[in-house]
Amino acid sequence: MLIEIVRGAPSTLLGVPALLAIGARAELWLVLAGTAVALLLAGAVRWLAWSRFTYALTADAVVIESGVLSRNRRTIPYERVADVGIERRLLQRLFGLAKVTLETGGAGADEGLLDSVSSAEAERLRNVLRQRRQTAQKVLSTAPDEGAPAPGPGTPLFAMSVPRVLLWGLFNFSLVWIAVGFGALQYLDGPLDVDSSELWKAAFAESGTVRSLPASALAGAIAAAGAIVLAVGIVAGVIRTTLREHGFTLTGEDGRLRRRRGLFTQSDAIIPLPRVQLAAIDSGPLRRRLGWSRLRAQLLGGDGAKGQQDLAPFARQDEVDRLLDVLRLRRAHPADMVAVARGHVWRALLRGVALPALLIAGATLVTPLALLASPLLLPLVAIALLDRRHHRYRLASGLLQVQRGVIGRATWIVPIARVQTVTLRRSWLQRRLGLASVLVDTAGGARLQGPNVHDLRLADGRALVDQLCRVDHAGHGDVTAPSLGDASGMA
Template identity: 45%
Template sequence: MVNVEPRRLHPGTIVLRIVTKAPQQIAGLIALAAATSRAGIWPMLGILTVLLIGAGAFTWVKWRSFTYLIDGGELVIADGVLHRKRRSIPFDRIQDVSIDQKLLARLFGLARVRIETGGGEADEATLDSVSLAEAARLREVLRGGGTVAVPSVLPAEPARDTVFAMSPGRVLTMGVFGFSLVWVGLLFAGLNQVGDVIGWNWIDVRDWAGVARQEAIALATPLFAAMAAVVALAVGAISGVVRTVLIEYGFRLEREGGRLRRVRGLTTRTEVVVSLRRIQLALIERGMVSGRLGWSGLRFQTLGGSDDVGGRQSVAPFARDEEVTQVLAAAGYAPFDPLPLRPVAFGHVLRTGLVRGGLPLIGVIVAMFFLPLAGLALLLVPIPIALALLARRHHRYAIVGDTLQVMRGVLSKQIWIVPLARIQAVSVRRSPLQRLLGLATVHVDTAGAKGLGRPNIVDVAIEDAEQLTATLLR
């Protein structure tokens, strides 16, 4: 059992917090300076000095009031200046401990320790910030269930084998495929706001053309449209590259004993350790464009330590098929094998076609009574049927060895590999249309699953669904 005196965060936390919050205080200080400028320079400086000293003193008091203690098989955290709070987290509730470093914290040599219990999407506790040595000690003690004694000298780290890594060139390539229109919208919204502020608009430009107004409009309209499209594509590509570099730079996945250690990030350096015994399933994702060029992403659903709202850790975000197989093998998972997979029932085509094309077809028929030309829309009816055929072709499933493997998706694909021993619950659900067509959906649940994107098998013949459910539960 570990028994130590209560500890405080690193003293550098005080300076780090002051520097971090400085931008938020600048606007208020400027407004205060403007309000007190009439009273003279000395009263203004006096007020600013008092406020700065007060902010520093308050930060110091908050730092001093925060303590943590490892004792009696639990982590005890006490916090609060006026209202004291005390939280006790038993070791057996802790699912994982992760370490990350933001840019300023790296300059100060500090790190943030996040403790997760798997009881919710938020961290159970956060120690922000401690020294790197203390962060490593805490992780070893908390992960070891308190069996690791407090060492005066940190022990040598266990041997690590690099399972997967991404070079800077690989990260840049991944960023190109991470095209995002979010920044495009922000850019044009910003240009619109700037135009409103300075009073610029297209009418002014048109008037500047003088007698050549019509010629300018005829030339500028297609030219500006082409330029806007080029700018939008460039901004979208650049934003994807920048975002990817900030998150994935220096990506390295290593195996050390019974766990995987992932390090990544440029400005914020994160270090996450995933215990192999807490991995519930593997998810392979293939994008619409990158997937056809042979690139895939691999994530593990875990019981804790995930920075993804779906409870999944990215362990190979941009990899070739053989690299995905290598990471799966490091975690003790069999490779994905598409050959044994069987498609869902043909009724999937009928149900999907009716759902996606039935209502539009009724709308077209009704519209034809008022507008005969609306009948031309009937030419689009085969589209949802063709999509349904493609969806059935790519929606496949099978029990391969001791795993359930499920594949879904037409343009972008998702492939689940679920060990049978990790399946927590299986249920068969049927909508009214499925009952009419003799179909059912098999819902597969594992521990730690959050949100959407589960390995459900949609539109299986009812007799096959019942047999599959019995096999999975057995």
Template identity: 35%
Template sequence: MMDEAQPDTTADPVTDAVIDAAPETAFQHLHPLSIILKSLSLLSQNLIAIGVLHFSLFDQNIAYTSLAALCLIALVVGVTALIWSRFTYQIGAKEIRIKSGLLNRNSRSIPFDRVQDVSLEQKLISRILGLTTVKLETGSGGGEDGTLDALALTDGEALRDMIRDYKDGLKSETIAVPESASSEDRPPLFAMDNRRIFIAGLFNFSFILLAILATIAQNLDFLLPDGFFDPRTWITAISEEDRINGLSSTARIFGAFLAVGSLIFVGFASGIVRTFIREYGFRLDRVDSGQPGFRRRRGLFTLTDMVMPIHRVQAATLSTGPIRQRYGWYHLKFQSLAGDPSGETDHSTAPCAQIKEIAPILADAKIDQAADSLAFQKVDPAFWWRDALIIWLVLTIVALLTGFLLSAAFFAIILLAVPVTTILYLKWQRHQYMLTQAQIFVHRGWWKRKLTILPRRKIQTVDVSQSPLDHPLDLATVTIGIAGGSSIRPLMIMDMPFEKAMELRQQLINQTANPQAADQTGM
């Protein structure tokens, strides 16, 4: 089925004539401070290269290193200034024109009625200087199609409001109060204080800090002793350490637990820090001017301000886990045709929220939660026992070969099948679906639990497939495609009886179903 029709953005003839008669501004440059911002960004990317030259080619000669650094600064600033001088833009009555390029000149026109999303992004230095980056997305390339980096914050907000007002059929000159001010005066749909961000960070366990340190160490390995990344070097050093050899068995066991505990602490700390950097100041507002949508602002070092039109929301996903669900915490995301500043189409709408906080957001997006009175259907039990049999067979063969050829201790490998089988069984228990008159609900995952809520009017394709292992059992997998959905991990209902899969497919693609009918769900 095709997506719902786009809102009619055609203005009346009188308004259109007034807009056509409005004078166009001259081509203008970005803010001059953008030269400094871009130069600092490029120079920071070459600091490691200067360090490598200092310790290798220049043999730690500070004079040569300083001269090379000065030449690099002059080159970067000069080229950046030249690029800035050749980049101009013009805001017209119905479009924005961008001219860029040093040798190959490029002239691009972006009509306002083609712009699907306008987002503002402020990095830390930009926030201090009162600048912002404006990103325009038309939906033609999966990311932003025009970027103005950098404008004064007031100019960026005025451009965003102008495009939004144009799409609403209004003249920007008639707007006395910008949307950014009016939305601040209203209570947010959802917001997170520091306590809530800390709770969200506890559930985002990550070893990204160790990964960053390892990456830095690998780039500066010439400063590290030989064999630093060789585990055998560390094992030898520890075995020869008198202080460790003199410890009792109890002390060694305690030390091992302490080391594991330190890794766990680093994982939790990394998750909390990462969440604070990404979600600090999280606020979600309802926007009614222009195309109705959700305005999201967040970020500690890089503040992003984006609006996601409601009509571009394709599906909702509620993510949780065994522990998070026990305490009632969920992460709401919207699958949208509009990409955020990072290019992602899975928009984090409520990173750490209770069901009662999520309900009004879903209601504004015209998506209902499943009523408790409606029962989900499980897929065929072959979902777990078929894979379990294969794993038991493989591990049994490996255990027998290694046990007879190497050591009897390797017979214990077969015990690995026990936790794997348990996990498969738990995943089968969670893999459920439910079809109502207006929506389909799909549960999947045991540790990373996800509930996808997909309005049937948003469905683009429905495929029924069978693998070689499905044919003997007469099973099939139903794959549901939506516009803007992930081609890597599409929405799938696995291991259904073939006849039931074909029946579900027919129901989903049935054009006679009334998408506006009241869904038998409750909030």
């Protein structure tokens, strides 16, 4: 706690000028009393944070719990610990302490961080964790290799013809040309001897003339302008997509995928199958209705392609399934997945509807006409009510599958063996509702946008964490858990 107070001293000093300004107008005892109260509150917050931070070494994982208002329970299986780092800075050495960092290769910056443990405890943790990691990895290495099959050299897996690329471009509406146009205005002064400020003044001067037009003419002008913007946006999307995706082909290259695409700038990416951490399938409402979706793979960092890579930007369902077979993955039907708890609806309403409703309510204090915007809340309410229906998950056959989204919908398929860390998070509201979120971290992924399951019943969340961390010799999780049944009983 003392180290945290010293670390926060520079930011505290920034408030001294404001404190002196207040003290010049208030009595000295009030300033001293306010300072004392602020120090006591800061000390209380530090003490609460310290008292609520615990860690433990279980039979198969490191468990770290933290948080005062929002509680986090992070579980790191021993075989996922890539390295154990120890750092001793000046302040820590003065107190005989050290900072232990558990590195897993996941997306979180603080995947496993134990700040200010004793130097002896830091050394003990490093030795114990390295021994247990080696033991866990030896156990897993005795399992039969069930990795992805190796396609033969040059095996065609997926390709996009010119008509398909053009059709895909129709879905990639783009208004980048507007940004280009505004940027071009900054350079009109010199080459074309045009004063861009005078152009804006002339446009504003004509606004009075526009307002004087009949309502029908004004509505027609607005509709025409909207149609032009829409048409140009569609054309821009087709052009951008064609330049990027022309000649898209995906072939097998002895345990690797080779992707070629591009019209003028051609790219040739190699995607090693062992580096694939998960598959993500997404689609918009119109694409989904017409039977199109997009398949991407998340890769472990290293040589070659990194991050999220397109395997099939615009594919039919059977094409996606064939590529998933190559990745040794299989998606479940949404009807076979489990919906999250009903309390998710309340959280969805608060996240999606509360702020716009407050803005409208505040605007009514200025003008009663703001109430006319109330019908705009109805689509937000509908989306919030449907959100639980489409937020589902399934844990079976060594795979975690998570689906989220009402308008834009995404499905993640994650092999349990690729999971780096698992965090059980409970916000203040979730604790009131008896809910919890399970955050799943994989190497190379975006932590907040990954295969996370939000608003499970607490017992189901804990059971899911336990199963994700329980890996048998074949690398499969224990999938028989009655507590992962229908979550519809949550009130």
